[in-house]
Each structure stands twice: as structure tokens, then as C-alpha cells.
Amino acid sequence: EVQLVESGGGLVQPGRSLRLSCAASGFTFDDYAMHWVRQAPGKGLEWVSGISWNSGSIGYADSVKGRFTISRDNAKNSLYLQMNSLRAEDTALYYCAKAPLGVVIPHFDYWGQGTLVTVSS
Amino acid sequence: QSALTQPRSVSGSPGQSVTISCTGTSSDVGGYNYVSWYQQHPGKAPKLMIYDVSKRPSGVPDRFSGSKSGNTASLTISGLQAEDEADYYCCSYAGSYTGVFGTGTKVTVL
Secondary structure, three states: OOEEEEEOOEEEOOOOOEEEEEEEEOOOHHHOOEEEEEEOOOOOEEEEEEEOOOOOOEEEOOOOOOOEEEEEEHHHOEEEEEEOOOOHHHOEEEEEEEOOOOOOOOOOOEEOOOEEEEEOO | OOOEEOOOEEEEOOOOOEEEEEEOOOOOOOOOOOEEEEEEOOOOOOEEEEEOOOEOOOOOOOOEEEEEEOOEEEEEEOOOOHHHOEEEEEEEEOOOOOEEEEOOEEEEEO
16 A cells, blocks of 8 residues: 655744655655645645656756755655745645656655645744 | 646536636646646545546546646546535646646535
């Protein structure tokens, strides 16, 4: 059974940093691209970032480019999102999502339950 | 990376059909056959309903179908059922390893 478990969310002050993690199990992690998708409270879905199976291809939404860094450790079956210079508008539930292919196409066949990030002073 | 445009809400009676549109540009929806659709019930993670414009994952009822014409993709739910009441989002590849979601549509079963 595919499982994606996010962690690392919490309350953080504007301008500070936070690192999210996603522990994957139930599939061959290094065969597939992975993504982060967020959803602000009461709002719609927003694609944040995606990484190919071998980290060779990476993409970011304009809203986070230059502030967020996606990475993965295939030996640990884990996906990460380093978030720097956080802003109030980054407040959201952050989902880890698996792609059905190794390439960075925004198509997600499995989702975690999300980790909540709140940016506030 | 502007959000794709979806109607805020659509509604229908049980057994009827509803169609949700998803309008983008030639840089996203119109440029690639990589449009997917997600169903989200309140408090739950999204669920994949359609991918590659019109393909259905195993386990998704064939009442759900997808299509695309130009810069607009569509999701049709035929034979609407009470459990179809949810929010629906389209998503498209936008080039350079990026994606963009639609604004979301609330489907109400009357």
C-alpha cells in the first residue's frame, strides 16, 4: 500500500525557515517523480514544486522560486521542501504527492494527508 | 503561471450530467496533453479522476470523462450521484517542469 507521510509543519515567524519532509513507502520510490502541492485555508490547490526520479529535473512555481528548494534522498525514500524567507501567504496545508512516472509532469496518483504550515508573528 | 479558469460552481439533479470547463492558454492546456482532474471532499486529500486529458485510473467510475478542445479542457460527470458532490480541480503541465491548477469548481447534487 502506497503511503506518504508529511512532517515538519508548524507555526513560524515571517522571514524564518522551515523544512518539510515526506516519508514514502509501499512503492519503489526512486522510480517516480514527486511533487509538493499546497492549499491555503479555505482556498484552492496550488502546485508548488516537482522533482524527477533522479533529481535531474526540478520545477518551481513563480510564487516560491528562489525561496523554496525541493530535494529527495532515494536511499531514505524521502522527499523534502526547504522553505526560506517565509511569508504570511505561504500559510497552507502542504501535500506531498507521487507522480505515476519518473518525469516532472504535474499528475498525482497518490497524496499524503498534508502538514500545516502557519506563518505568523 | 496564472491559475486556470474554472466555473465557481455547477449543480445538477441525480442522474443528470454536468460539465466543468477548465480554460488556460496555449502555454499550458492548449500546448500539452497533460491535463488531469482531481476530486476533493471536505477535509480530505484530493483524488485523481482523469489524467492525460481523458484517461481514467482504475477504480474511477466510467461516469467520469475528460476531453480537450484548444485551450479548454472539460470534465463531464454523467449519471450524477450524491457522492459526486465535492470540489473539482483541473491541473495542466505548463512547460519547464511546472504545473498549474485550476481555480476549482464546487459540484452540488440537488
